[in-house]
Amino acid sequence: MYNSFIPWRRYSGGMWDACRKAYGKAIKISCALSAVILLVVMVGAQAASAQTRKNAAPKVYPNNLTMDSAQPSVDSVFLKQMRTRMARVRATEHRPTVGLVLSGGGAKGAAQVGALKYIEELGIPVDLVCGTSIGGLLGGLYALGYNADALRSLFMNQDWDRLLTDVVDQKYIPYSTKMYNSKYVLTIPFQTAIDLLNSGRQDREEYKKQSFVSSLPSGFAYGFNVNNQISSLTVGYQDSLSFSALPLPFVCVASDMISCKAKNWGSGSINTALRSTMSIPGLFDPVRTDGMVLIDGGTRNNFPTDIAKAMGADIIIGIELSDMMPGFDEVNNIGDIVSQMISMLGTDAHNKNIDLPDVFIKPYLPEFNMLSFSAKAVDTMIVRGYDAAKAKKDELLKVKRRVGSVASSKDDASRGGKQFNNATDISVTPVTLSSIEFEGISDKESKYLSKLLNFEVGDKVDRAMLDDVMSRLQATNSFSSITYSLLGREEPYRLVFHCKTSPSNSIGLGFRIDSEEWASILLNLGLNTNSLMGSRLNLTAKLGQNMKFDAHYSLDLGWMPTINFNASVFRYSGNLGIGTDALKYGVSYWSHRELLYLTDVRWKRSNFKIGLKNQYNNVDPNTVFGSIISSSLSKDALRGNYIGAFLNGNYYSFDNKYYPTKGSSLSFSANYDFIKSGNPSFHPIVALGFDWKSVFRIGSRVAIIPDVHLRNIFSTGDLVGSDGQVYNGVSLLHCNFIGGSMAGRYTDNQVPFFGIDNVLMADEHLATASLEVRVSPFKKFFLSAEGGFVQSRDSFVDMLSSFSPDIYAAGLSAGYNSGVGPLKLDVHWNQVHKWGLYVSFGYDF
Structure with a gap:
């Protein structure tokens, strides 16, 4: 100020x-x-x-x-x-x-x-x-x-x-950590005495009397x-x-x-x-x-x-x-x-x-x-x-x-009749290693970390190589401090990594204020989440107009993909549009979901998930939208419990989630629901998705950002019966939704689109594309102009055979990437809903 x-x-x-x-x-x-x-x-x-x-x-x-x-x-x-x-x-x-x-x-x-x-x-x-x-x-x-x-x-x-x-370069940070950091404005690690007493680590005595408060950080770095x-x-x-x-x-x-x-x-x-x-x-x-x-x-x-x-x-x-x-x-x-x-x-x-x-x-x-x-x-x-x-x-x-006048002592000179060699700068002169050791961690953890090294005993190493390895180790988030020493007076040197494990637990806090949900808070309790391997538990709660609670357990054995179990419950209450209808209808629903899947949390720029799921959805029939669905389509579309399999993958190389200056984001998803509880005649349904977004820079201040989303839903049976009614095995879980600034904000299948406020229901086959021209006149301040379209059809053939967008949109936005989340003002227009305004402050969640 x-x-x-x-x-x-x-x-x-x-x-x-x-x-x-x-x-x-x-x-x-x-x-x-x-x-x-x-x-x-x-x-x-x-x-x-x-x-x-x-x-x-x-x-x-x-x-x-x-x-x-x-x-x-x-x-x-x-x-x-x-x-x-x-x-x-x-x-x-x-x-x-x-x-x-x-x-x-x-x-x-x-x-x-x-x-x-x-x-x-x-x-x-x-x-x-x-x-x-x-x-x-x-x-x-x-x-x-x-x-x-x-x-x-x-x-x-x-x-x-x-x-x-x-700080380490983004290229070293695992995908899962990047996603976590993009939601929480504050993370506080903490340790409990019993954690370290039961861990068997060498530093347990140092912490045996620590409380939660005493384990909090003692400095920013x-x-x-x-x-x-x-x-x-x-x-x-x-x-x-x-x-x-x-x-x-x-x-x-x-x-x-x-x-x-x-x-x-x-x-x-x-x-x-x-x-x-x-x-x-x-x-x-x-x-x-x-x-x-x-x-x-x-x-x-x-x-x-x-x-x-x-x-x-x-x-x-x-x-x-x-x-x-x-x-x-x-x-x-x-x-x-x-x-x-x-x-x-x-x-x-x-x-x-x-x-x-x-x-x-x-x-x-x-x-x-x-x-x-x-x-x-x-x-x-x-x-x-x-x-x-x-x-x-x-x-x-x-x-x-x-x-x-005496010769400088800086050139390996003799001082007081004795020769002294200057220290070696390994950014200039690489040195040979006689051994590699880890201190402060278990033998099992040492073997795991050894796999991250890109050199071995007998190799020559320099500053860049050691910085690379140290960044890999730091990015694990498992150490409150990690340093190295090259011991010995001359080559070959003994390389020792000095490891001090970080508090294994953490508390995360995020907040968001916007013109759709007003104020929301995100809370996270992570237990053993900073450990190199073993069991981890994350408990997450979103508090606000729309509530969500999530429990995620994972088991990382170090030698295979991580085993995950996730259970969540979500409630939404708001407005929903249908197709090109300019009106919005009140709707309320709740859903719970259980997932069992494999993933690899250690990949830096990519992630995959493959597993089984169980999901239940229930739309309140007493809301305007619920009554429309039950009367004109099918009551079974309001609720249902489905069992299926899923596969999705992500490639992510953005340097910043909200205002990237380089990189790309590429993802695909496949969901296959093959059982509906209480309905033996259910026809399996497949949903496929594809998303792509990249940044192309023009100079230091201008960027061109294309953004494409595709989503298609297929069934082994007819989605619409001969009587015109929606097939009774289909629910809102198998519908496409579009709108707002965040993917999956109100429904799992929601595709973001800047030109539509809140969310609206679309046909089974959906495509959106937009192009943003962004200028950064000052550091962390951005101005953007956007244009895009939405096209959806109930027939895949019709989707491919003609180009006739249902909605065209254009918009202008201004944003500031603050230290506690982006501040954004977005004014947009489309030919169906006309003018719209969206204001937000904070991270997306």
């Missing part, structure tokens, strides 16, 4: 876009509030602690650090190792040691890359690196051998909107794409080790929410350290390890110059990004607020550490915040960082004179 009292800020669009996509849909608000509440509590705790220390002597923490550590004894070990290495540098190179310290600041870390570039150009050696948050990530990569040019390339070529989420990025860049140093053994000694800082102390990473897993130091509260899940719950290190020590000094740095160069005292008009959105609250929590350490650097570099970045990841903003900040370092030229040259 725009406030006229707050000036429009440069690049705010880019920041907001990144923020919106990172926090996502309705979760954006809840995660933001969670982050603010969390930080407020920690600020309160710190304020109370500060009050008790007000008149006390300055606290001296272990290892001479300015903030208390969660593991001081561990710190003392690696700090001693690093001081030993610095002593070796002094002894062999006869110069003082130089420490580089990088503060946190989110996207503003781009400025640190620019400053590093100028330091490199001056030829100043760096002997150790400390950092927090984005400074910890950049510092870690710098310590592993990535120079300023490489870091600039990473910043500039990154899709930050994707990196800050757990766990960091799937960030983890993949880190793992691809740190190969050769992914074993647990002392960070004094990196090409440059390195320490980064995270914050432990259990002890409210700093976690100083100087040993352990480099991947875990880099992920935890930048774990922004609310955006990313905390990192849980060794009894600690770790979040962004800026909340404890955002500018760790004290650690650099404790590591043995004689000279400290610090690049600091925080805004400890922003102006009134510089705290506006969630990015500004979270950034400022992180800075507030680290104020004590910041005030003690700010005077320690020998060279203090402060880029000028007032119009940017932690989420300013647009390409233009990043480029500007890199230039600002370079200029800020250049402004300190005299001080930096003074440092250079003290240390001399």
Whole structure:
């Protein structure tokens, strides 16, 4: 929302876009509030602690650090190792040691890359690196051998909107998951204690006391794409080790929410350290390890110059990004607020550490915040960082004179008399595998997942291959987190997938408001639905003018198609038209259906179902439509219980269900009813259907979208008797219906058509075709012009022999694809019903 009292800020669009996509849909608000509440509590705790220390002597923490550590004894070990290495540098190179310290600041870390570039150009050696948050990530990569040019390339070529989420490309998501996601605006996974206690999995002890509330998500994303990025860049140093053994000694800082102390990473897993130091509260899940719950290190020590000094740095160069005292008009959105609250929590350490650097570099970045990841903003900040370092030229040259001109440590150089190899970037250099392992899941699940791999032991793998496999695994929806490590110091490497199973249950919520049914709500309870295999149960209820309840049980054994049983009951009350009659008639009916079938839920772009069904339909004879059917056709057409078989299949490659920009949708269906209860003379009835819709793009903003539907009903006997009455074995289940925006909305056999409101009954053989020309003048906003026709006949021969549509239609529509469902306004006309208007907001169901 725009406030006229707050000036429009440069690049705010880019920041907001990144923020919106990172926090996502309705979760954006809840995660933001969670982050603010969390930080407020920690600020309160710190304020109370500060009050008790007000008149006390300055606290001296272990290892001479300015903030208390969660593991001081561990710190003392690696700090001693690093001081030993610095002593070796002094002894062999006869110069003082130089420490580089990088503060946190989110996207503003781009400025640190620019400053590093100028330091490199001056030829100043760096002997150790400390950092927090984005400074910890950049510092870690710098310590592993990535120079300023490489870091600039990473910043500039990154899709930050994707990196800050757990999103995978649509091509990896199973068809069934796509259909689920197109209905529910909010899905909340949850776990119960008994689920994990009975599962036999390795993580059951961690959850044995969890309740429903405690199993809810702790952040919008766990960091799937960030983890993949880190793992691809740190190969050769992914074993647990002392960070004094990196090409440059390195320490980064995270914050432990259990002890409210700093976690100083100087040993352990480099991947875990880099992920935890930048774990922004609310955006990313905390990192849980060794009894600690770790979040962004800026909340404890955002500018760790004290650690650099404790590591043995004689000279400290610090690049600091925080805004400890922003102006009134510089705290506006969630990015500004979270950034400022992180800075507030680290104020004590910041005030003690700010005077320690020998060279203090402060880029000028007032119009940017932690989420300013647009390409233009990043480029500007890199230039600002370079200029800020250049402004300190005299001080930096003074440092250079003290240390001399030393070859950069970035090229596998010898540091302190010892050779260190840089980390391997597998997007550039593929590596060989010695073994492939899965951690955190059962042997049976490991064997199942192994089938998803497109490589084996002895093969060379690169970033693209591992990203492909990781996306396949992530798309199963079975993991709350999944990461990988390439363990070993040199080839061949041991590939280990670290799996943490997700809560197996979920609650889904969807809503829709439109001019036909007014308001509807869709609720779903999924039990064991996120498991890799086994039994699953989905309970779904549609609440509104027309009710529907559905229970779906499935059994996935992993080695064969999934076995499904589905039972549903549906009630419809509304208006129904007949053929080209301009009038609509009141109708009410209810139906129940039971299905037993096989399907394969793991296919990505297609799906099939084959099985048996039982279906009952009952039309209220007291409604206008019911009385017409019973008097002019047959009373038996109002009700009946039918047993039959069915087969249907779908191919679906749209990138978005509602406003696709590419792809196609192709489906077919065949229903064969061969028994009617209580009617031994029933003639079997066959219904065949075919649907096709594709998107053809013209440039970046215009699309041509043809849409075709065919449906034909055949019987082994006559559908109409010699007396003109409809054959008594036929019911409304065996009639064609057309109209509205959704297929199957009011009846199973309903074919959508934009030019007809609600629904009308058609003849046994039906064909519709439409052509939409859609323009997108702005992002997520669409304008369309449509034209189409409907033709139906009671004879298949007549359908094929002549082209004479019963209804012509044209229409204009405008739509906006919001984060909680499309908003659409449709004005249309046909020669029978004349003008019509349809308005909707929300997902289709």
